[in-house]
Amino acid sequence: MSFSFFKPSRPKTPLEVVKTTKDSLMALDTKTVVEVKALEKALEEVEKNFATMRCMLSGDGEVEPNPEQVSQLASEVCKEDVLALLIHKLPILGWEARKDLVHCWSILLKQKIGSTHCCVQYIENHFELLDFLVVCYDNKEVAVNCGNMLRECIKFPTLAKYIIESASFQLFFKFVELPTFDVSSDAFSTFKELLTRHETVVSEYLTGHYDEFFDVYEKLLTSPNYVTRRQSLKLLSDFLLESPNSHIMKRYISEVRYLKVMMTLLKDSSKNIQISAFHIFKVFVANPNKPREVKAILARNHEKLLELLQNLSAGKGADDEQFEEEKELIIAEIERVSRLPNLDS
Template identity: 30%
Template sequence: MAFWWKKTPKTPSDYARLLSEQLNKFENASTVDSRRKIQDDCSKYLAGTKHFLLGEVEPEPSVEAVDELYSAIYQLDLLYDLLVNLAELEFEARKDVALLFATCLRHSRDNKLVTVDYLVTRPKTISLMLRAPQMALSKANSSDLFLKTGSIILESLKYEQLCRLMLRDPQIWLFFDFAKSGSFEVSTESLQILTNLLTIHQKPVATEFFSQPANLHKFIEKINNVMAHGSYVTKRQSVKLLQYLIMIRAYNHLLTAYINSPDNLKLIMILLSDRSKNLQLASFNIFKVFVANPRKSKPVLDIMVKNRDKLLHYLQSFNTDSKDVTFLDEKEYVVQEIESLPRLVSPNGDFSFGTSPQH
């Protein structure tokens, strides 16, 4: 494959070295023309690096040559520099950066993920990776840049060692804010990042994240905020995420904390009466867990008792056209459980089914 740059790489490490040199020039670029020249050179050297690692050059590079290039990438801290300057690169070059990260992360030698092990020793790169989406939102074409940084994070989350590092980084909480108030693309990407962060590697999430009361309470606060104040799409996605999480056996800390809170029950009951049928159904899958809990807290039980008749009236006409046998069985069970609650002649309290929770 022929390349068209003036400086031709003579060794594998030249690909990384020449790209690093160009990236470091952005800081001092004073004119539009100089910046464009640096962008062009970065695109060329980045494409060359990618093609070399993928074996798309002739002759096909040897294993030793590829290892030499990887070593240069690590020694030059090139992955960090690419994240720092991602906003400066051209559109196609940004796509190449995302592909380069994915390719590097898959690189293994002697049954070891070399790049993953390298990044574990460079927590500043993981921290920057999580900070990059916020930085992207202040730039032009912010959604596209956000998605590129998001794709790098999603690729990194496939590896448990990197997921552990991200779980410890306080910047992960920002993705709840992005999910609630961002554009459609930003919101959905943020929720996908949170979903992958909390579901792919369940052991560290259970033992290192949800086992900490501070994380547990903050997660509930954040997810409730998205469910209450997000757009329709983010409400539905966040409800489905919560439903999935509380059903994971290893996350018993989360399940117990969530279904014993009266405020959480109030929110789910409000969502259960939403105008959207899909959101109603998603909320029902959480509501049924509150109902099925054999050891309800007194505040939760009080709300159900006070709203007993209203709930029964609502469920009587809830999703009556469904042919889903599982849903119908679950609905019948929920109705029977609510019917077994004490009946109040004149319900009182600070909450009534279908109204907003009191704060």
């Protein structure tokens, strides 16, 4: 008795995996919502192909991936424009297919052909794909998937630079305040990566777009939403105090407008926000080259400021001793400035 019909089918080659994946993604165009059954079948086909691709890229738990096949798959995905299809079709894919796509995406971006990351190079030639991923934050069904894919892209300086300098970047100021908490949190994670991952890219951007950036950023710091205020204040510290941004910080701490924002945040009902605001406020006060306008504001408000600072404590788990030392120095400097003559004249 022969059992030959149980023989496992020959594994697909990378080229075949890419071809069948492309065909199944293209088939989604021909299926309309009217043909519900046909669309469901097409989506199932995509899901099956993504599972095969995932297996080839990361193994199946028993068999390790073959580096040569992985490399070939990445090359074919670019050659056949499947990378663009993966992004454009994302909004109509099912949950499982999206999950597999996000997993495959991070592996594909890391692949090199010679010294070149082929998929990164493909995106550099099709930057509009990054704009598409950013705009997907407006679609709460796929927002978190797109966020994961964007953060993988941001690991590469050329891709981060494109996003941060594009019109799409401005959308993050809206997305971080979206009403759906998991979407706004994810958008903030991506926003933070953009502003902290590549110091030189960020420094160049802030140098060239100082006014427009901090104009909009001020709205986040004064947002009625507690989470937005707290996160954006912490992020401001993270990138403003980086050494490549020292020239940006010097400019920021010389502006009365931003000193007033920090003074307002020192009075916030949240202890955490007060503490974070103090760490930026102290840089305004400790600046040895304070402009006359900054000194005048400190002098005019010195009584209220001293009262606020005296009631401020480091909070649990913080370095009390260092905090108290810094606070004393800041209090002494405000008292010194308040005694300076002719500041209001």
